[in-house]
Amino acid sequence: MAPILPTIEFPADLKSKTIEQLQQLAAEIRSFIIDVVSVNGGHLGASLGVVELTIALHYVFDTPIDKLVWDVGHQAYVHKILTGRKEQFASNRQKNGLSGFPKISESTYDAFGVGHSSTSISAALGMAMGSKLKGNAHTQHIAVIGDASIASGMAFEALNHAGVANANLIVVLNDNAIGIDPSVGALKSYLMQVKQGENPKVNNMIKSLNFKYVGPIDGHDLKALIHELQRLKSKTGPQFLHIITTKGKGLKQAEENQVVYHAPGKFDKITGDLLENKAQKRTKYQDVFGLTLLELAQQNANIFAITPAMPTGSSLKHMMDVFPERAIDVGIAEQHAVTLAAGISLSGFTVFCAIYSTFLQRAYDQLIHDVALQNIPVVFCIDRAGLVGEDGATHQGVFDIAYLQAIPNMKILAPKDAVELRQVLYNLQNNRSQPVAVRYPRGYATIQEWNVPFETIDFTTIQSIRKGKRAAVLSTGTIIENVLEALNFDDDYFSVYHFLQIKPLNKKAILDLANTYEVLLTIEEGVVKGGFGSVVNQIVSESKTNTQVINLGVPDAFIEHATVHEQWQQCGLDAASIQQILKKISNV
Incomplete structure (x- = not known):
């Protein structure tokens, strides 16, 4: 035939x-x-x-x-x-x-x-x-x-x-x-x-x-x-x-x-069996979230969790399987999920709302009107933050820093690795002060031994990662891995600082950095307009120092489908592109 x-x-x-x-x-x-x-x-x-x-x-x-x-x-x-x-x-x-x-x-x-x-x-x-x-x-x-x-x-x-x-x-x-x-x-x-x-x-x-x-x-x-x-x-x-x-x-x-x-990844077209991916031997960020939350929920009956139609994708299913009455899927209903979380929080629970960055956009009014305006302490666990790869422009998680930045009462946290994500969740398990957003990327964590003992951390502390003499790189979130890879040349020109808390920013710390260094280079895996760097820029400009501030991030364009690394290259956020900027600043 x-x-x-x-x-x-x-x-x-x-x-x-x-x-x-x-x-x-x-x-x-x-x-x-x-x-x-x-x-x-x-x-x-x-x-x-x-x-x-x-x-x-x-x-x-x-x-x-x-x-x-x-x-x-x-x-x-x-x-x-x-x-x-x-x-x-x-x-x-x-x-x-x-x-x-x-x-x-x-x-x-x-x-x-x-x-x-x-x-x-x-x-x-x-x-x-x-x-x-x-x-x-x-x-x-x-x-x-x-x-x-x-x-x-x-x-x-x-x-x-x-x-x-x-x-x-x-x-x-x-x-x-x-x-x-x-x-x-x-x-x-x-x-x-x-x-x-x-x-x-x-x-x-x-x-x-x-x-x-x-x-x-x-x-x-x-x-x-x-x-x-x-x-x-x-x-x-x-x-x-x-x-x-x-x-x-x-x-x-x-x-x-x-x-x-x-979306199974690569598989044998004859048998249908999935093919082994070496990266699968590492832990996904979503599983760091899901497994940590389950561990906390086993110790804390006051934890409640919600996802809009993504129990597997967010790894909330770990908790749903053990505590189905305290971890729920509400279907494709992001607006409902956010306002429902506000209502449950008012009953005295610490509510973790697990939602992709791109899908949280669909509930922006609820974020403002139902949560932040009333200062209801919901914890938004924002998965797929940053560039997401092959799903492309419709799914990029690059707008959340900017769109959350504009909302009063909202706290924004961006852990640098899996261990810090785990500790952030631990420190938020009894959050009753204000709404908080925790952003983390798609994909696999580079740290294998992430399941460490819990400890109390101060979100406002600016972490000194590397000491230099003339300029400072101010980074937030997991993009710091590219920054450190870029600094593999022998140079003591640059300091590197990690900002776990993006909003509110530690204004005094930024002013101290502006008075210490000739150049501040901010790097974020989010849109550069209205993002972390723009707020640093505003603080420094108001101080009337002569410090130069340079902002790196996602440009004012929709980033189309490609691998994450190719998208980093397009945005100038891969290690090689960052290194070119660093060498230009230091005249190496």
Whole structure:
């Protein structure tokens, strides 16, 4: 049987194929994705689960005239393969290659750029309303959203509006009972009843929002999918198609271990077995957090922990498995997580809210209005702070210092290594004074013996790491490792100081440094505008000393996907780039 995939470049090439040929194409696409992702890494399970759906959507609709919006984007690999990017797919998530997510600037078929969840219905509805005003009455707008994402408040807001907007919108609910971790909440139970046919009134929720509901149908049955989508294509107004899929479909291990195979790294494409990564012998920062918090919770019944849909990714699962009543996953609901944390804190618990830097952006109002304004002592454990690598611009954790810096009552801490992260958590276990943010990076800790005895530390102390005579490097967080590597040349020109506490800064210590050294060089793995260095600059400028202050950090640009080291190089934060600056300052 002749291969079908080589004959497909764009969606128009699908139109002449038979159902049998499309089914063969689905199998070929699965093999193609497994071949590439097994070598390069990436998001595997979600895309394997939507192969038939993606083929059916592009077969039935006239993309890119009809607008197809994917939620989150983890599930868009098949879409990319079918829309002119098959030959480039091996460059996925690599520097100057394809983005791992839909991106408007990459293809006209990518109707909306995504990386965070629950945005698809709002975006597609906006396009539908615009098309209606422009007189394009027959253009269709399709939002594909998962069962975990639809539980988010933003998705409900969009459904509520769509029901009265009278625009051409089709919402496809890809129901597989899992996002990255298993879905949680009452909506999951509701959808389970729908699938099992246990409640004859269960469809009323969607219908009550003025959507015409269809389903649930088998999301791997190409013939049924095409039939329903063709029928919906001719309809007007809000439509809702509920499909059932299996995440990881077509790879046994990915179906059976959906959490691990969401983004498994490199694996054997024949057996599906994960390949050993030497870095895996080290401890991830997220595990330093998760294991330390569990240890503290075993001694302190006053500790409570929350994560919005990232129990495995944040390693809060360690505590959830032992203390399920004191460590909870609230689903993809960052706003709710932050305000819930404030409420629980008011009951007398020390609440640790574990959340990625990029996702904390989604709860900025709650940070200000519900936590900081009332000075409620929530501890925000900000994972994936700094540059995150292949996930790219949508996931970079480089804005948190700047956006937290502007909030009164907020304390910001950036440990330099795994040991300091552990000690910070210990010292915050009875925090009742103010909200605190603790930022730490993605990836593996360089210190192996991090599980040391607890000790009391003073967050305001400026740590002298190295003594020099003429200039001082002021660093915060784990980027200090690059600083020290850069200072491997024989030179006593530079001192190095680590600032664990970024906000409030120790103003007296900075003034003392400004009066001691000719040059202060600040280095941070965050945006340089509004960051740690900018505050140092302000303090020094107000002192009217002649000390020169130079700020290094992430420039005023969105940093695209590449390895973390390549992103450091782009930002001038790798050891070699820092060394060039140091040598220029010291005239070496």
